[in-house]
Amino acid sequence: MTGAPPRDRPILSVRDLHLAIAGRGRHTPILRGASLDIAPSEVHGLVGESGAGKTMIGKAVLGIQPSPARISGGSVLFEGRDVTHLSERERRALMGRGMGLIPQDPMTSLNPAHRIGAQIADVLRLHLGMDRPAAGARALELLNEVHVRAPERVLRQYPHEISGGMRQRVLIAIAFACRPRLIVADEPTTALDVTVQRQVLALIKRMQAQEGASILFVTHDLGVVAKICDRVTVLHGGRVLETGETRRIVEAPEHDYTRALIAATPRHDRPGDLLRPVPEALTARLNAEALAYDAAHGSHG
Amino acid sequence: MAESVLLEAAGLRLSLPDYSRKPPFGPAPPVDILHGIDLAIAPGDTLGVVGESGSGKTSLGRTLVRLHRPTAGRLLFDGRDIANLTEERLRPLRAQFQMIFQDPQSSLNPRRRVADIVAQPLHLHGRAATRAEARRQVDALLERVALRPAHGERYPHELSGGERQRIGIARAIALRPRLVVADEIVSGLDMSSQAQILALLRELRRDLGLALLFISHDLSVVRTVCDRVMVMLNGRAVEQGECAAIFASPRHPYTRRLLNAIPLPDVDPGWVARTADNQLGEELSMNVKDSVALVTGANRGVGEAFVRVLLDRGAAKIYAAMRSTDGYEAPDGRVRPLALDVTDHGRIAEAAAECGDVTLLINNAGVNRNRPISDDDALRNARDEMEVNYFGTMEMCRRFGPVLAANGGGAIVNMLSLLSRVNLPMIGTYCGSKAAALSLTQGVRAELAAQGTLTVAVMPGAINTRMGDMNPPPLEDPADVANAALDAVEAGEEDIYPGVMAEGVSQGLAADAKAVEKEFAAYLPG
Numbered sequence: 144m145t146g147a148p149p150r151d152r153p154i155l156s157v158r159d160l161h162l163a164i165a166g167r168g169r170h171t172p173i174l175r176g177a178s179l180d181i182a183p184s185e186v187h188g189l190v191g192e193s194g195a196g197k198t199m200i201g202k203a204v205l206g207i208q209p210s211p212a213r214i215s216g217g218s219v220l221f222e223g224r225d226v227t228h229l230s231e232r233e234r235r236a237l238m239g240r241g242m243g244l245i246p247q248d249p250m251t252s253l254n255p256a257h258r259i260g261a262q263i264a265d266v267l268r269l270h271l272g273m274d275r276p277a278a279g280a281r282a283l284e285l286l287n288e289v290h291v292r293a294p295e296r297v298l299r300q301y302p303h304e305i306s307g308g309m310r311q312r313v314l315i316a317i318a319f320a321c322r323p324r325l326i327v328a329d330e331p332t333t334a335l336d337v338t339v340q341r342q343v344l345a346l347i348k349r350m351q352a353q354e355g356a357s358i359l360f361v362t363h364d365l366g367v368v369a370k371i372c373d374r375v376t377v378l379h380g381g382r383v384l385e386t387g388e389t390r391r392i393v394e395a396p397e398h399d400y401t402r403a404l405i406a407a408t409p410r411h412d413r414p415g416d417l418l419r420p421v422p423e424a425l426t427a428r429l430n431a432e433a434l435a436y437d438a439a440h441g442s443h444g
Numbered sequence: 445m446a447e448s449v450l451l452e453a454a455g456l457r458l459s460l461p462d463y464s465r466k467p468p469f470g471p472a473p474p475v476d477i478l479h480g481i482d483l484a485i486a487p488g489d490t491l492g493v494v495g496e497s498g499s500g501k502t503s504l505g506r507t508l509v510r511l512h513r514p515t516a517g518r519l520l521f522d523g524r525d526i527a528n529l530t531e532e533r534l535r536p537l538r539a540q541f542q543m544i545f546q547d548p549q550s551s552l553n554p555r556r557r558v559a560d561i562v563a564q565p566l567h568l569h570g571r572a573a574t575r576a577e578a579r580r581q582v583d584a585l586l587e588r589v590a591l592r593p594a595h596g597e598r599y600p601h602e603l604s605g606g607e608r609q610r611i612g613i614a615r616a617i618a619l620r621p622r623l624v625v626a627d628e629i630v631s632g633l634d635m636s637s638q639a640q641i642l643a644l645l646r647e648l649r650r651d652l653g654l655a656l657l658f659i660s661h662d663l664s665v666v667r668t669v670c671d672r673v674m675v676m677l678n679g680r681a682v683e684q685g686e687c688a689a690i691f692a693s694p695r696h697p698y699t700r701r702l703l704n705a706i707p708l709p710d711v712d713p714g715w716v717a718r719t720a721d722n723q724l725g726e727e728l729s730m731n732v733k734d735s736v737a738l739v740t741g742a743n744r745g746v747g748e749a750f751v752r753v754l755l756d757r758g759a760a761k762i763y764a765a766m767r768s769t770d771g772y773e774a775p776d777g778r779v780r781p782l783a784l785d786v787t788d789h790g791r792i793a794e795a796a797a798e799c800g801d802v803t804l805l806i807n808n809a810g811v812n813r814n815r816p817i818s819d820d821d822a823l824r825n826a827r828d829e830m831e832v833n834y835f836g837t838m839e840m841c842r843r844f845g846p847v848l849a850a851n852g853g854g855a856i857v858n859m860l861s862l863l864s865r866v867n868l869p870m871i872g873t874y875c876g877s878k879a880a881a882l883s884l885t886q887g888v889r890a891e892l893a894a895q896g897t898l899t900v901a902v903m904p905g906a907i908n909t910r911m912g913d914m915n916p917p918p919l920e921d922p923a924d925v926a927n928a929a930l931d932a933v934e935a936g937e938e939d940i941y942p943g944v945m946a947e948g949v950s951q952g953l954a955a956d957a958k959a960v961e962k963e964f965a966a967y968l969p970g
Binding site: 192193292293336337338340341342344345348349363364365366367368369370371389390393394403404405407408409410411412413414415416418419420421426 | 496497605634635636637638639640642643646661662663664665666667668669670688691692701702703704705706707708709710711712715716719893894895896
């Protein structure tokens with residue numbers, strides 16, 4: 144494999160994206176000209192710490208105005224079409240067959256008052272225009288595909304009656320239900336136990352390979368990235384510091400920050416004194432660079 | 445002896461009211477959370493407690509600092525039993541053991557400034573005579589956790605997650621405790637804040653001689669701060685020892701599963717593929733405690749050991765099945781003798797109807813004619829062996845499958861042999877029946893997984909029973925084999941090779957099956 148950018152025409156292209164929280168005389172930049180490309184069938188990891196802006200990129204890709212922030216420049220091209228300023232109606236048309244989302248919190252993402260079967264069927268009816276019996280049959284098929292045990296029973300259950308791991312499987316089924324070309328996965332396994340995490344990661348990867356979808360995989364965990372992503376973008380302070388093929392990023396990182404993140408990741412196979420926190424001087428340098436960037440790009444108010 | 449141990453727990457048990465099963469009137473029934481935990485922490489020692497949600501690790505931490513009162517067992521702090529002390533008598537001791545909580549956001553009072561939060565224990569325990577004295581100590585504590593005195597003027601919501609957790613640490617060490625229990629204190633933090641907090645804990649431990657009980661779901665995080673680790677599953681410690689040794693060669697299948705599940709930051713394209721298809725589904729595993737077991741061949745050898753071990757581990761009822769129950773004396777009221785010859789298929793069907801509450805089926809009955817394939821009677825020997833080892837096991841699985849399904853899935857344990865994987869000369873027909881039984885086990889597993897039944901193949905080397913004496917040494921203790929099989933049931937492990945010999949051969953088979961076959965072929969007894 145090479146570190147070269149994808150040769151295929153990207154399915155998703157984030158170009159020079161600027162996003163800021165403005166108001167009460169203050170202007171706080173969140174994204175500072177972030178760019179990344181995702182090829183068809185590529186799993187692209189987006190790593191960074193909290194506040195780096197990775198969730199904001201995920202939202203912008205889904206066409207959501209990430210209130211209270213505002214997109215102040217740049218574009219997000221999905222199959223060549225800018226999705227940054229869609230109406231709610233246009234955005235809904237894009238979801239389903241175009242894009243899907245695997246959210247972080249499986250509890251708050253399902254409607255507690257509706258049965259699992261109805262929630263999957265609703266998506267199929269809304270986006271694919273299926274009738275009730277067809278949607279019901281497809282919902283059962285989808286639960287089988289995500290390896291839910293006793294799927295007939297689960298279809299009749301409410302979200303609180305099933306485990307967190309099973310709820311996340313249901314959300315994966317919903318994300319893949321309409322065979323979307325791109326899925327945004329926003330920290331989909333952070334709330335799960337490690338053994339369940341492994342199953343869910345393997346499941347996402349297999350569904351992705353089977354359906355040929357691309358995934359923008361947002362995570363703070365380099366271990367997860369190393370196991371399932373083809374390429375990675377490293378984000379800090381809303382700036383892309385480095386992007387490349389996963390093996391290159393993990394084994395030969397170019398940016399100091401990427402190196403520091405790897406050194407700060409605990410490993411059970413090494414003595415603890417090898418762990419190195421990200422040096423404060425490096426954080427200070429990156430913050431100074433971000434401010435310098437703001438000064439040079441003041442026009443993006 | 446007491447001077448080398450700071451905190452010691454022996455047989456620590458905890459039951460709490462289960463409000464999910466509370467009747468409309470009357471008290472909630474108790475649910476067992478901890479089932480007899482033993483641990484010891486020396487001054488300056490670090491013990492990691494790992495486990496997944498529901499393992500009881502947080503309850504253990506809270507019990508150790510007496511936020512819960514243990515239901516049974518001893519809890520010695522500095523040689524003094526604090527298990528049943530009243531709050532009044534505990535209060536003077538509390539300064540010596542402190543807890544840091546998982547969520548700093550909810551454990552820090554949002555209406556008070558950081559300096560007041562950190563000073564609170566100093567005032568409560570009369571460690572600061574004046575406000576100025578308290579402030580001086582608070583500033584020193586903030587500096588100790590790498591914050592500035594200016595942080596003292598802020599409110600918790602004005603701080604980052606990592607800074608809030610530092611405040612939690614500063615408050616916990618304010619009284620110079622000798623033991624700190626830290627519960628998942630880095631789980632909500634991102635990598636760099638996490639690494640800073642872990643480095644801080646290492647420093648504090650070194651500089652203050654703190655003993656630390658560090659609770660986490662993440663074995664990698666535990667490795668960075670702890671010398672020793674205890675792995676918990678369903679309220680029990682399944683493995684305990686030095687981190688370096690346990691992480692390099694875990695003994696319990698659950699520890700192995702936890703370690704294998706963690707994605708280390710190394711590129712590994714086979715990682716997803718190695719998550720077997722049957723692991724993509726939800727975990728199949730069950731508690732041995734409160735199970736209703738049926739053990740075939742229960743009156744001797746490994747079967748007898750299974751009955752004893754099941755009793756020890758709190759099975760609710762055990763059907764001890766054997767060809768004839770004449771002269772069998774049940775070792776406990778929970779054991780029900782059951783006349784069942786596994787070659788009598790009509791009787792198996794009856795037994796399945798009689799024992800409708802079985803959740804754990806242990807197919808242990810087996811026959812070994814101990815003769816070579818070249819023997820004059822080989823055909824008859826092979827048929828006898830197949831009749832019990834293959835057809836008997838098959839009928840048991842077939843008839844009890846629906847019983848297990850009706851009781852929520854349950855588990856099947858098939859007692860096979862290392863010789864299911866490789867043939868040993870001079871007992872070739874027996875090995876053939878065991879190989880067939882392994883194939884059968886795989887088929888049962890595939891068919892019953894959908895109903896939630898876990899099927900475990902147990903493949904030990906020779907066991908110290910009458911049947912085992914033809915096999916190569918060393919001989920395994922039957923109780924060890926039974927315990928390993930039940931561990932596998934609780935951990936959701938499918939194939940196990942208990943004992944050093946079996947473990948070694950299974951690794952050999954994975955590396956070079958032909959070489960193992962040749963080695964076994966050379967083993968000709970007599």
